[in-house]
Amino acid sequence: MKVKDYYQDALTDQHYSMRLLIEYLVHEKKVLTMDDSEEKLSYYLQERFTNKLNQYLSEYERGAQNVG
Structure with a gap:
């Protein structure tokens, strides 16, 4: 896929x-x-990235809400 x-x-x-x-x-x-x-997507789904990615996504989501 x-x-x-x-x-x-x-x-x-x-x-x-x-x-x-x-x-x-x-x-x-x-x-x-x-x-x-x-496989490239799976790389970013590793547990070692979870905390930092959650932080980045939270910031990204807030920025997207402010734009739209």
Whole structure:
């Protein structure tokens, strides 16, 4: 599967956290593209990144709310 497939599933199944993570990694950090394989996405889902990513996503979410 590709990142875009996971993103579509997140939209369809209303998995807000996964949608936000993919948007952050693709649009904000630009470390993934929608055509990347799931292995690249899995890298960022490692437990060792959880705390820091949650912090970044919280900040990203607040910034997105202020814009829209």
